[in-house]
Amino acid sequence: MTALNGILKDRVLLIFLTSLVLTVFVPDLFGSYWAIVALNLMMWVSLTQSWTLFSGMTGYISLGHVVFYGIGAYVVASTFKVLPLWVSIPLGGVVAGVLALLVAIPVLRVRGPYFVILTFGLAELVKYIVLNVETSIGKSSRLLFGAPTIETLLYIMIGLAVIATLMTKLVSQSRFGRGLSAIRDDEITAETVGVPVVKYKITAFTLSAVIPGMVGGVIALKSTYFEVLQVFNPVISFTVVTMAIIGGSGDVRGPFMGAAFLLLLSELFWATIPQIYMILVGLFLIVFVVFAPNGIAAILWPARSRDSQ
Amino acid sequence: MDLLLSPQLLFSALVLGSTYALVALGLNLVYGTMRLLNIAHGDLIMVGAYAAFWFFTLSGLSPIIGLPLIALICAGLGLILYFAIFRHQLENVHPVERIEANSLLLFFAVSVIVQNVVALSFSGSPRAYRHLDEVYHLLGVSMTANRIAALVVAVTLLSAVVLFLNRSHYGLSISALIQNKTAAKIVGINVSKIQILSFTIGFAIAGVAGALISMTEQISPFMGFPFTIVAFVVIILGGLGNIKGGIAAGLLLGFVEIYVVVLTSANFRSILIYGLFVGVLLLRPQGLFGKTRAS
Amino acid sequence: MSDILSVHKVESGYGEVGVLHGMDLQCRTSKVTALVGSNGAGKSTLMRTIAGLLPNTKGSIHFDGEVIDKLPSHARVEKGLIMVPEGRLVFSDLTVADNLRTGSVNVRAREHWQSTITEVYDLFPRLYERQRQLAGSLSGGEQQMLALGRGLMGLPKMLLLDEPTLGLAPAIAKQIFKVMPALVERGISIFLAEQDLYRTLEIADYAFVVENGKIIMHDTGKVLKNDPKITNAYLGDSKS
Amino acid sequence: MNLLEVENIGKNFGGVRALDEVSLMVDKAETLGLMGANGAGKTTLFSVIAGHLKPSNGIIRLKGKTITGYRPDKVCRLGIARTFQIVRPFIGMSVRENVEVAILFGNSGYDSASSLGDRAMDILDDVGLQGLSETFAGKLTLSARKCLEVARALATGPEILLLDEVMAGLTPREVDDMIEIIQRIKLQRRLTIVIVEHVVKALNQLSERVVVLHHGKIIATGSPQEIAQNIDVREAYFGASDT
Amino acid sequence: ADPVRIGYSIANTGLFAQAAPSQVTAYELWAKQVNDAGGLDVAGERRPVELVWYDDESDPAKSAQIYEKLISDDNVDLLLAPWGTPHHLNVAGVVERHGFPMIGNTAASVAVREVQPGNIWFPTSAIPDRIGVELAAMAAKAGVTSVAIIANVLPFSQENLQFLVPALESVGIEVALNESYPPDISDMTGLLTQIKAANVDGVIALSYPADSFLYMGQSQEIGIDAPFQFLLVGPTISAFSQAFGELADGVVTLGHWSPHQANWSRAKPFFDAYVEAYDMKPDYLDTALAYMSCEILQQAVAKAGLDHDKLRSAISSSTFDTINGDVKFDGVENSITPTAFLQLQGGDMHLVWPENIATAAYKAR
Ligand SMILES: Nc1ncnc2c1ncn2[C@@H]1O[C@H](COP(=O)(O)OP(=O)(O)OP(=O)(O)O)[C@@H](O)[C@H]1O
Ligand SMILES: Nc1ncnc2c1ncn2[C@@H]1O[C@H](COP(=O)(O)OP(=O)(O)OP(=O)(O)O)[C@@H](O)[C@H]1O
Ligand SMILES: [Mg+2]
Numbered sequence A: 001m002t003a004l005n006g007i008l009k010d011r012v013l014l015i016f017l018t019s020l021v022l023t024v025f026v027p028d029l030f031g032s033y034w035a036i037v038a039l040n041l042m043m044w045v046s047l048t049q050s051w052t053l054f055s056g057m058t059g060y061i062s063l064g065h066v067v068f069y070g071i072g073a074y075v076v077a078s079t080f081k082v083l084p085l086w087v088s089i090p091l092g093g094v095v096a097g098v099l100a101l102l103v104a105i106p107v108l109r110v111r112g113p114y115f116v117i118l119t120f121g122l123a124e125l126v127k128y129i130v131l132n133v134e135t136s137i138g139k140s141s142r143l144l145f146g147a148p149t150i151e152t153l154l155y156i157m158i159g160l161a162v163i164a165t166l167m168t169k170l171v172s173q174s175r176f177g178r179g180l181s182a183i184r185d186d187e188i189t190a191e192t193v194g195v196p197v198v199k200y201k202i203t204a205f206t207l208s209a210v211i212p213g214m215v216g217g218v219i220a221l222k223s224t225y226f227e228v229l230q231v232f233n234p235v236i237s238f239t240v241v242t243m244a245i246i247g248g249s250g251d252v253r254g255p256f257m258g259a260a261f262l263l264l265l266s267e268l269f270w271a272t273i274p275q276i277y278m279i280l281v282g283l284f285l286i287v288f289v290v291f292a293p294n295g296i297a298a299i300l301w302p303a304r305s306r307d308s309q
Numbered sequence B: 001m002d003l004l005l006s007p008q009l010l011f012s013a014l015v016l017g018s019t020y021a022l023v024a025l026g027l028n029l030v031y032g033t034m035r036l037l038n039i040a041h042g043d044l045i046m047v048g049a050y051a052a053f054w055f056f057t058l059s060g061l062s063p064i065i066g067l068p069l070i071a072l073i074c075a076g077l078g079l080i081l082y083f084a085i086f087r088h089q090l091e092n093v094h095p096v097e098r099i100e101a102n103s104l105l106l107f108f109a110v111s112v113i114v115q116n117v118v119a120l121s122f123s124g125s126p127r128a129y130r131h132l133d134e135v136y137h138l139l140g141v142s143m144t145a146n147r148i149a150a151l152v153v154a155v156t157l158l159s160a161v162v163l164f165l166n167r168s169h170y171g172l173s174i175s176a177l178i179q180n181k182t183a184a185k186i187v188g189i190n191v192s193k194i195q196i197l198s199f200t201i202g203f204a205i206a207g208v209a210g211a212l213i214s215m216t217e218q219i220s221p222f223m224g225f226p227f228t229i230v231a232f233v234v235i236i237l238g239g240l241g242n243i244k245g246g247i248a249a250g251l252l253l254g255f256v257e258i259y260v261v262v263l264t265s266a267n268f269r270s271i272l273i274y275g276l277f278v279g280v281l282l283l284r285p286q287g288l289f290g291k292t293r294a295s
Numbered sequence C: 001m002s003d004i005l006s007v008h009k010v011e012s013g014y015g016e017v018g019v020l021h022g023m024d025l026q027c028r029t030s031k032v033t034a035l036v037g038s039n040g041a042g043k044s045t046l047m048r049t050i051a052g053l054l055p056n057t058k059g060s061i062h063f064d065g066e067v068i069d070k071l072p073s074h075a076r077v078e079k080g081l082i083m084v085p086e087g088r089l090v091f092s093d094l095t096v097a098d099n100l101r102t103g104s105v106n107v108r109a110r111e112h113w114q115s116t117i118t119e120v121y122d123l124f125p126r127l128y129e130r131q132r133q134l135a136g137s138l139s140g141g142e143q144q145m146l147a148l149g150r151g152l153m154g155l156p157k158m159l160l161l162d163e164p165t166l167g168l169a170p171a172i173a174k175q176i177f178k179v180m181p182a183l184v185e186r187g188i189s190i191f192l193a194e195q196d197l198y199r200t201l202e203i204a205d206y207a208f209v210v211e212n213g214k215i216i217m218h219d220t221g222k223v224l225k226n227d228p229k230i231t232n233a234y235l236g237d238s239k240s
Numbered sequence D: 001m002n003l004l005e006v007e008n009i010g011k012n013f014g015g016v017r018a019l020d021e022v023s024l025m026v027d028k029a030e031t032l033g034l035m036g037a038n039g040a041g042k043t044t045l046f047s048v049i050a051g052h053l054k055p056s057n058g059i060i061r062l063k064g065k066t067i068t069g070y071r072p073d074k075v076c077r078l079g080i081a082r083t084f085q086i087v088r089p090f091i092g093m094s095v096r097e098n099v100e101v102a103i104l105f106g107n108s109g110y111d112s113a114s115s116l117g118d119r120a121m122d123i124l125d126d127v128g129l130q131g132l133s134e135t136f137a138g139k140l141t142l143s144a145r146k147c148l149e150v151a152r153a154l155a156t157g158p159e160i161l162l163l164d165e166v167m168a169g170l171t172p173r174e175v176d177d178m179i180e181i182i183q184r185i186k187l188q189r190r191l192t193i194v195i196v197e198h199v200v201k202a203l204n205q206l207s208e209r210v211v212v213l214h215h216g217k218i219i220a221t222g223s224p225q226e227i228a229q230n231i232d233v234r235e236a237y238f239g240a241s242d243t
Numbered sequence E: 001a002d003p004v005r006i007g008y009s010i011a012n013t014g015l016f017a018q019a020a021p022s023q024v025t026a027y028e029l030w031a032k033q034v035n036d037a038g039g040l041d042v043a044g045e046r047r048p049v050e051l052v053w054y055d056d057e058s059d060p061a062k063s064a065q066i067y068e069k070l071i072s073d074d075n076v077d078l079l080l081a082p083w084g085t086p087h088h089l090n091v092a093g094v095v096e097r098h099g100f101p102m103i104g105n106t107a108a109s110v111a112v113r114e115v116q117p118g119n120i121w122f123p124t125s126a127i128p129d130r131i132g133v134e135l136a137a138m139a140a141k142a143g144v145t146s147v148a149i150i151a152n153v154l155p156f157s158q159e160n161l162q163f164l165v166p167a168l169e170s171v172g173i174e175v176a177l178n179e180s181y182p183p184d185i186s187d188m189t190g191l192l193t194q195i196k197a198a199n200v201d202g203v204i205a206l207s208y209p210a211d212s213f214l215y216m217g218q219s220q221e222i223g224i225d226a227p228f229q230f231l232l233v234g235p236t237i238s239a240f241s242q243a244f245g246e247l248a249d250g251v252v253t254l255g256h257w258s259p260h261q262a263n264w265s266r267a268k269p270f271f272d273a274y275v276e277a278y279d280m281k282p283d284y285l286d287t288a289l290a291y292m293s294c295e296i297l298q299q300a301v302a303k304a305g306l307d308h309d310k311l312r313s314a315i316s317s318s319t320f321d322t323i324n325g326d327v328k329f330d331g332v333e334n335s336i337t338p339t340a341f342l343q344l345q346g347g348d349m350h351l352v353w354p355e356n357i358a359t360a361a362y363k364a365r
């Protein structure tokens, strides 16, 4: 397959994938704190990659990515001790995918600012529906004692990060990806030259929901505690968008760089000057958007990121 | 249910609705004219609320009297942000979608910074003060003076803005500017003047809304986000950049919120509001009061 | 007679790319001046530079006795220098009537918009019929009329017309060519870039030929029309 | 059998009846000219055929098969390509990339036999855009964008080409060149063409038959010479009464 | 001597940031007091204390990460608790894994009983099942016959609701209205109009701080005059009394501490020291609990030193003298302090239930 060939030829990507896989040694080498940091990094990489798969490629900026993550977490939490985890975590992904498929047809009819705000509103709507369901069955929060160890969860999350990265890479190199960027540029023209716009948008949207669904499940297990407002927190969506844009979403390396950079920043600052860490993050973000609008990837690999724009 | 006919509900719906309209108006001016996704809008409201709180606590200055001052502070903040960050974006970044995505991040940053600066300076503890809280009974409605004041100020301000937009070419220029900046320049619209005006007026109105809200709610550095959401819901319902539509939608939302609780259950309040919002976006993306474009 | 517009050694372009390399030309007051040249020669670029959408990196532009090349575009409109752009650039989501009204936001025209709009409707009855329709849904030709009408709404002293008959049916195009002299009668000066060279050179008092961002020839319309160099380069062999 | 049949098509926009019971047939390898005043409904007809607009009533058939209401991408893959009068290039892509997308997704069915780039360059050669292949479409002049519209439509590998005012903005000389290009590619690819043009000279030279629309109705059909003589057309279109 | 390093996470930013100060002020006051008194008594040796803290951004998952760091990276000697139930429950897994004892404070949920005993203890007595029973008993005693309940849909309120309704019914109080509302409610007129129409003599609002505030303001306006009015969380915050003053007089709320209880000898001095230090009153619930957890830790360390095992058994078996009277743990729970309620009276707050620790008699509004 040419796509696979592409991956094997892409040395930078291979290095990334290897380093993702190498994180399995973090717990043994650096202890459990760094294992959690690694777990978080993998989580953000997975989420940001999957966001890029749809929003990065089509230009439909979704501010509601958290809804898939939340629904996955909900599936795992509500079937905890009922279904084995190897069933419930993938099930979380499937349910997220189905949710995406169901809402895709109406939602993808609107564009631009309307889409941005619609996705946000939809995520909030689902949040309140789940909240109501939970209260009506008398389960306002759930404890998940007896979840797997951090190490196990880290391994699963590394797997998800690798899959998410590969998925985004494969899509971006394929005819499918070419169609998606045509949609980003001008949807009507894309349609006119034969790009099956509706089918492509729905497929990409659905694909981009599956990984977050599983990530949400794993994170719920990590917290050993599930509360609706916590897993549907819109800040998660904002963070994903931030990472994607800081990293540069023209290429699979962007999301990785974005996630790693923000996490690094937070590790550097929250431990040393916690009081003003958030203010610093804010200032950093501004500097970035103003002076490096195409993200870190564009600074590190200027030529490649431009032709992938 | 005769509950529905209660003038008390009507009064509350009016107060809530006009507050929403005011909260959204400022956002509409900034987002509507420049496509800047100002998710820090709620934080400006918070700044207005804190300004009112401190004026009142330190000098006993009534927030109502202090309104011009508070408006000035927030307008100043708007000017600083415009010249420090956003002018550059508006002039040098293409296309519009790009500005929009960037502004989302920039305002996210502004929001984080403003919240934390306020939290650092005044601590995260919630605060409140008592002002104009005597209850009046009029036509079978009991109302606290501060809510009457909020209603009066909001309605006055909303009408003033509508009048201003109707009378001047500002309103038309705004609509033109949103759609096509080059064409706006061609017909002789002073683009930067409109942008500066939108920034200052938009921010000032947010500050005023915050001051009004501070009289009836407790305030904290992190109170802003729900207002940001409300503002977005309202301006989408009204049609982006459609100032009058936004005002109507704000009022509508206030009524929906109050009467939904009575008709169904308070529990469904958020579901219904977001449901309405999502539904309108799907069925009439140009907003309830926008004009259709058959494409 | 005086020059209302004079362009002196102007250089301009897009970012790094220079397009105009020392443009020199003058337009007479209350006359039609034409700009002729092939595809990509820089006609639109010059128009944009004069209107203030592009900055000139060198040279100067005088309008109505003043240097205007440092003024922002809206200030030039206020002085009565109004462009009708190529590709129309109407406000798609505003109605036809509102589009026309935007034409008169400048201080000079503001007061008179109601009387001006009646004149524009007289000129283009089609726009009157369509006044409540959103401009984006107009036919291509109708949008062109709207762009022209919007330009007139600004009460111009001088109109910069970039391909004003583009996409217009012959009847309307003919009408536009009739309107131009009428506008000139009223004291409006016209600077015209237009692909319909026969008619253009017909009505132009004076014309400039541009190639690669430079003026290579200029003379009265009549002279150029019969110049074999022009005929070969732009008019082709078959005459219609 | 006719390649394309348009039967009793009507299209309303609110109160405006943009198309009113329009019926016409296009034969294989024919060039049909579509003439009509501004707002007559020409572009609307193209949009209905290409699937961008759903007709209020009527049927469109391609080789006898009803395609009314198909989405534009499907219509394109069935072999009908259109250009936009108000041009819509992918402005973030180079000229070559614009064409590549059309090759990938169009009717031709891309096989990796010859490289995508080469095939794109061939097409650009045909329309004379080869020199601009790496230029971003956003930086083209209007007339170059019109050419790009043609190239992109060709790249989808159509049987039927709907050309909407591709000559607007060209000098007479350039119009002559363009006529030549169109005649050449038509022969090379055995194309069927429907063309809308206000440059009457071009329309007459290219078309074998001309249909005239007025207020959404067909008011005349015939050879270019016949149309030129038609009194109604002269009044409605050329504004001949006062010359 | 080397300082004793004590770590915790706080919600300095984010959703819960407004709740954090009530807890942190207690920690800081305590640390200052200990250091001023010559240091912490570590099994006989005096060592200064040093607080090590990080912002958890109101994210419970982040706070688990922070405790992981405090324990395995920073090697702190002792831990104090984060704010709120979700954070406690997230951290419970961490301290359990490391066998690191920690006294919790601001967590209140029946779920805490599911936590493995041995590494974490909860001095609070505000646990929903007990609140339900006690509140019903108190209302019955106050002569309430029918109540209207409105409850936030957030976990703590809903848990309370679950136990409260049966408890009320079992003491024969009619529940005339039972409505839940979402956390982002911004106007309660609809609910309050219904309450007013229900004509009850008791209103129980299972509210969070922001909605307590909303309730108080709008119920004034609409003129809800039920003699018994209960608000779950909020009235103990000083901004509440600042805003409503005597208007809120008679409101009953959750809390088991008061400076007026003369039997708790440490209570008044703590209150005075707090007011002196911060120029405002402590939160009677969270601040008191946070301070208690420090006292318990202090006394256990004095006895057992810093060794985790010794400390663990000292905490599990000793009785501690706190600002809230004696505290002793049974499993993870405080077995002495009763579930109690406070009432705002004349701008001050008094324990009114249960009667054995009451500092004033309940007064109908
Ligand atoms: N937005 C742009 N960015 C970069 N280059 C541009 C842009 N617009 C035009 N150009 C370039 O500038 C040169 C001159 O273009 P211009 O539009 O002025 O030509 P023109 O004479 O008006 O041609 P036409 O008759 O086709 O309208 C061309 O080479 C074109 O590619
Ligand atoms: N979406 C729409 N809503 C309302 N009216 C429309 C819409 N689209 C087109 N029209 C009207 O339908 C009529 C036909 O338009 P169309 O674009 O087909 O004309 P045309 O023949 O292509 O004209 P031109 O030669 O000017 O391009 C016009 O009067 C136009 O205003
Ligand atoms: Mg041009």
Ligand SMILES: [Mg+2]
Pocket (backbone or CB within 6 Å): C139, C140, C141, D042, D043, D044, D085, D164
């Ligand atoms: Mg047309």
